[in-house]
Structures are given as structure tokens and as C-alpha cells.
Amino acid sequence: MKPNFITEIIDEHNKAGRFSQKVHTRFPPEPNGYLHIGHAKSICLNSGLACQYNGKFNLRFDDTNPCKEEQEYVDSIIEDVRWLGADWQERLFYASDYFEQMYEYAVMLIKKGKAYVCDLNAEQIRQSRGTLTTPGKDSPFRSRSIEENLDLFTRMRNGEFPDGAKTLRAKIDMAHPNFNMRDPVMYRILHSDHHRTKDAWCIYPTYDWAHGLEDSIEGITHSVCTLEFENHRPLYDWFLEQLEIFHPQQIEFARLNITYTVLSKRKLLELVQTKLVNGWDDPRMPTIAGLRRRGFPAQAIRDFCEEIGVAKFNSTIEVSILEEAVRTILNKTAQRVMAVLRPLKVVIVNYPQNQTEELDAVNNPEDKNAGTRKVPFSRELYIEKDDFRENPPKEFFRLCVGREVRLRYAYLITCVKVIKDASGEITELHCTYDPATRGGDAPDGRKVKSTIHWVSAQQAISAPIRLYDRLFTKANPEDTQGDFKTGINPQSLEIIQSCKLEPSLGAAQPHTCYQFERLGYFCVDAKDFAAGTLAFNRTVTLRDTWAKIEKAIERKTAPKK
Ligand code: ATP
Numbered sequence: 001m002k003p004n005f006i007t008e009i010i011d012e013h014n015k016a017g018r019f020s021q022k023v024h025t026r027f028p029p030e031p032n033g034y035l036h037i038g039h040a041k042s043i044c045l046n047s048g049l050a051c052q053y054n055g056k057f058n059l060r061f062d063d064t065n066p067c068k069e070e071q072e073y074v075d076s077i078i079e080d081v082r083w084l085g086a087d088w089q090e091r092l093f094y095a096s097d098y099f100e101q102m103y104e105y106a107v108m109l110i111k112k113g114k115a116y117v118c119d120l121n122a123e124q125i126r127q128s129r130g131t132l133t134t135p136g137k138d139s140p141f142r143s144r145s146i147e148e149n150l151d152l153f154t155r156m157r158n159g160e161f162p163d164g165a166k167t168l169r170a171k172i173d174m175a176h177p178n179f180n181m182r183d184p185v186m187y188r189i190l191h192s193d194h195h196r197t198k199d200a201w202c203i204y205p206t207y208d209w210a211h212g213l214e215d216s217i218e219g220i221t222h223s224v225c226t227l228e229f230e231n232h233r234p235l236y237d238w239f240l241e242q243l244e245i246f247h248p249q250q251i252e253f254a255r256l257n258i259t260y261t262v263l264s265k266r267k268l269l270e271l272v273q274t275k276l277v278n279g280w281d282d283p284r285m286p287t288i289a290g291l292r293r294r295g296f297p298a299q300a301i302r303d304f305c306e307e308i309g310v311a312k313f314n315s316t317i318e319v320s321i322l323e324e325a326v327r328t329i330l331n332k333t334a335q336r337v338m339a340v341l342r343p344l345k346v347v348i349v350n351y352p353q354n355q356t357e358e359l360d361a362v363n364n365p366e367d368k369n370a371g372t373r374k375v376p377f378s379r380e381l382y383i384e385k386d387d388f389r390e391n392p393p394k395e396f397f398r399l400c401v402g403r404e405v406r407l408r409y410a411y412l413i414t415c416v417k418v419i420k421d422a423s424g425e426i427t428e429l430h431c432t433y434d435p436a437t438r439g440g441d442a443p444d445g446r447k448v449k450s451t452i453h454w455v456s457a458q459q460a461i462s463a464p465i466r467l468y469d470r471l472f473t474k475a476n477p478e479d480t481q482g483d484f485k486t487g488i489n490p491q492s493l494e495i496i497q498s499c500k501l502e503p504s505l506g507a508a509q510p511h512t513c514y515q516f517e518r519l520g521y522f523c524v525d526a527k528d529f530a531a532g533t534l535a536f537n538r539t540v541t542l543r544d545t546w547a548k549i550e551k552a553i554e555r556k557t558a559p560k561k
């Protein structure tokens with residue numbers, strides 16, 4: 001990890017001996033949704049710090065709110081953190097396992113006169129909180145005796161009161177300049193089953209009360225969280241000081257924001273519930289599950305997190321940086337293959353009927369050890385519709401009538417005739433090949449301007465291919481006034497049903513990424529594969545095509561000189 005302000009803090013602690021040279025971090029998701037790329041940043045940071053300092057890293061479910069939490073989310077989070085490569089060893093914890101201990105800590109605070117049972121409802125508490133310029137008002141229940149508080153708190157736990165009837169609040173200072181310190185709520189009554197503790201509890205701790213306790217109980221040294229908790233740190237510290245228990249250091253960093261992407265769990269849930277995407281693992285989603293299904297390698301996500309670094313101030317990262325990290329890895333690792341998205345049939349009229357030959361194709365020019373494979377060649381082939389023009393413009397160097405081009409790894413061919421159907425649509429091309437150019441080069445040294453990909457018709461396999469694009473057309477969809485969903489890109493998914501693929505792809509395995517030559521990186525959809533269908537998802541294009549579009553827009557809107 002590059003040195004950053006957090007490693008500086010840890011180095012200081014180690015110098016001063018604050019935690020006896022120990023570094024113990026954690027990732028504390030609330031199981032109320034799937035993890036996204038922002039969480040990946042936190043996971044890489046926390047587990048990375050533990051690695052770098054020979055410390056430990058915990059995975060802990062912060063499952064203190066029974067209403068929105070589900071086992072499905074717990075399972076997906078475990079899978080995603082593991083896939084990212086963060087290792088919690090045997091330290092997988094649940095905040096709900098500490099409920100009893102937290103309750104005892106609360107009793108300790110009551111006994112110290114530092115917490116009280118309050119009968120105000122949520123609205124009344126809000127109203128008595130004051131403003132930035134005026135102090136809040138003391139609750140009329142603030143001066144209850146310790147005995148009465150102990151009795152009421154026990155009865156809260158025993159289920160004697162309905163939801164919202166009472167809370168347990170910390171007794172700090174209603175005039176404190178920091179709102180979070182104005183007698184914050186520690187427990188609320190919620191007669192709701194919890195996905196793990198079932199009906200054992202009807203009072204649940206708030207985040208602020210619970211989080212420091214969870215960290216302390218686990219012996220976390222550096223409790224790394226995002227900037228919105230900066231104002232909560234005094235409260236985090238206050239609870240631990242009052243209880244006189246092990247006191248971790250909370251450190252805040254800037255959360256990750258990415259252009260063209262929403263990273264709010266609430267909004268992602270809304271996309272799922274309104275079926276604007278096909279579930280949390282839709283390959284257009286910025287969730288780890290979505291990115292994995294799309295074909296993003298875990299290493300690319302880790303490299304991205306490392307590259308963007310850790311900052312103290314919020315900023316937005318260009319999504320193209322993430323896509324480039326994916327290309328960098330796939331360029332090194334993805335096998336090259338030939339696939340035709342929009343097939344146009346080519347008949348090589350001077351090639352023998354019923355003959356097939358096997359040609360050598362390079363698997364990965366970036367990796368000498370990747371070797372070669374055989375691709376079949378025969379009289380009938382498919383090429384991309386786009387690679388032929390009947391009336392080619394000047395800059396078009398690919399196939400047209402009378403022109404010679406190279407078929408990758410095969411021969412030079414020349415188009416001699418265009419066949420059309422009754423409606424005038426081109427259905428077939430007739431070409432000739434030069435048998436002396438096997439492998440793609442002419443012995444007489446003549447040059448062609450263009451090399452195109454192809455597949456042999458008879459051996460080709462057919463499969464659907466999904467072309468994914470950015471889910472939002474706006475660079476900052478989170479800032480949209482009103483409904484963020486209006487910024488959705490209507491063209492974020494295009495499905496092409498019968499693409500033609502070279503036969504080696506018949507053995508393709510789920511999640512494996514290929515470079516379809518000249519087209520981009522594509523991976524086998526794991527969900528369809530499990531259901532018995534071979535389908536491919538476009539992971540990324542070969543180049544940043546959006547950069548081109550944006551430049552064109554810039555040119556159009558730029559003031560004329
Ligand atoms: P919410 O709390 O609203 O449900 P959340 O995204 O904060 O949403 P958590 O489950 O609390 O969800 O997040 C777990 C951890 O991931 C927290 O420590 C949080 O700070 C961190 N985290 C969440 N979003 C980001 C982000 N965009 N960038 C970096 N870290 C993030």
C-alpha cells in the first residue's frame with residue numbers, strides 16, 4: 001500500500017507504543033444489501049493495512065437493525081469479501097452476538113448516572129434537540145433516579161412497552177455544540193424478529209452506541225470508517241471513556257464516489273425493487289456480485305483501489321479508471337478468440353467443397369506461455385456485417401467489392417460478388433482466396449490495409465451476447481434533482497441473440513474472460529451457465545469509447561473560434 005495519512009497515524013502509534021505495535025482492523029457491513037465497489041475500497045484498505053503491518057483483519061456483521069437485514073445479504077457479503085481476497089481467517093463475527101454484553105455495558109452506564117430512560121417519542125426528541133445556534137432542551141425524564149432507570153430499562157428489555165414508547169439515552173449535554181452529543185439514543189424498542197437472534201430481543205442498540213463496543217470487544221486497534229462519521233467520533237470516544245474499556249482509534253477517510261454510478265445502498269435497492277435491473281448481481285450494477293458476473297477480475301478491483309489511494313477529502317473518481325484497471329489485467333490474462341457478433345455469410349468460391357483445415361491462432365500475444373490453438377477454416381465463413389461496405393467511404397479500408405483484405409490467421413481474400421434478398425438486404429458475399437497466403441501473408445510481399453476476424457460457419461457455435469454499457473447517462477446521477485432513476489441509460493443493455501463463436505468457446509467455463517478480437521473483453525455468464533446455457537457478457541470494450549463520445553460532445557459545444 002502506498003503511504004497515506006492512515007499509515008502515518010499507525011506509524012505514529014507504533015512509535016509511541018499506543019497499541020503495543022498491534023494492528024487489528026475490521027470490515028463491518030450491515031447486512032441490508034449487497035456490497036458495492038465502495039465497500040471494496042474499504043475492504044482492500046482494512047485488510048491491506050492488516051497485511052502490511054502483520055496484523056489481523058475481522059469480518060463483522062453490524063447486524064443491529066432487524067428491520068432491513070436478511071440472511072441472503074449475509075451470504076452474499078461473505079462470498080464477495082472472500083472473492084476479493086480479504087482473509088479474516090477464523091474471525092467472522094456478528095454484532096448480534098454481543099447484545100448481552102452491550103446490555104450489561106448499558107446497565108453500567110445507568111449505574112454511573114450516565115444514561116437514562118426517556119419517554120419522549122422520536123418526534124419529541126427531534127424537537128427538543130435545538131439547532132446549530134440554540135442549545136437543546138433537557139428531557140423531563142433526564143433526572144430519573146438510577147433505581148428507576150434500572151427498573152424501566154429491565155422492563156424495556158422484558159417487552160413491557162410498545163415500540164417507540166421509551167428509549168435509553170446517554171446523559172451528556174443538551175447544549176453541546178456537537179449534535180451527536182446531545183443525549184443520543186442508545187436503545188430503541190422494536191418488537192421485531194432478528195435474522196439471527198429471532199425474538200430474544202425487543203430492544204436494539206443504535207449504531208453509535210454499538211459500534212465502539214463491537215470494536216472494543218474484538219480488540220480492534222484502528223477503526224477505519226468513512227468521513228460522515230467524523231462528527232460521531234467524540235461520541236465513540238465518550239462511550240468508551242465512560243465504560244473504561246479498551247479504546248480503539250477511529251479514523252475517517254473519504255468514501256469512494258464514481259462517475260456514472262450510484263453507490264447508495266438505498267438507491268441500489270430501489271433499482272432492484274423497481275426491476276430497472278435484473279437483481280443485485282445484474283452485470284450493470286456496481287455491486288461486487290454484478291462486477292464479478294460482468295467479468296471484472298478481483299485483481300483489477302484491488303489494483304483500482306490501490307491506485308486511487310486513500311484521502312481525507314471527498315472526490316469523485318472517473319469510471320474510466322476502473323475500466324482501464326480491468327483492461328490492464330485482462331490484456332495480460334485473457335485468451336484471444338474470434339467471435340462474430342452480427343454475422344454476414346461469406347462463401348469462398350474457389351475453396352474446395354467439404355474441405356476443412358486447421359489453422360494456428362495465437363492465444364495471447366502478451367503471454368508467450370499461452371501458446372496457440374487450432375481454428376477451423378472452410379468454404380463458408382461468417383464475418384461482421386460492419387466489416388463490409390457496398391459503397392465504402394474514403395476512410396473505410398475493410399472489405400468491399402474488388403478489395404483484398406486479410407482474414408486473421410488465415411488467408412487474403414477478395415470480394416467478387418454481393419448477394420441480396422428481395423428486399424435489397426445483403427445476405428451473402430462471394431469471395432476468392434489466394435491459397436499462397438496461408439497464415440495471412442503474401443509471398444510476393446503485397447500488402448493489404450485491413451485484417452478482419454471471422455469464424456468458420458459449419459463449426460461455429462451460436463450464443464447470445466449481452467453488450468452492457470453504463471447504467472447512467474449522467475456523470476453524477478446521485479446529484480440529480482428529484483428522481484435519480486431519470487438518469488438511467490436506456491441503452492445500457494443490448495442483447496444480440498445468435499452470435500457466431502469459434503468452436504473452442506464451446507468449452508468455455510463460467511467467469512472466464514476472453515478477448516474477442518477487435519471487439520472487447522467478454523466473459524461467460526455464470527448464472528446462465530449453471531442453468532445450462534452458454535451466454536457471454538461484455539466486460540469492457542477494448543478502448544475507452546466514451547472518451548471519444550465525450551470529446552465529440554466537447555467539440556460540438558465548444559465556442560467557435
Ligand atoms: P448504510 O450504512 O447506509 O446502510 P453503507 O454503504 O455505509 O450504507 P455499511 O454496511 O455500513 O453500508 O458499510 C460498511 C463499511 O463500508 C463501512 O465502514 C463504510 O464506511 C464502508 N463504505 C460504505 N460505502 C463506502 C464507499 N462508497 N467508499 C468507501 N467505503 C464505504
Ligand code: MG
Pocket residue numbers: 030
Ligand atoms: Mg454505514
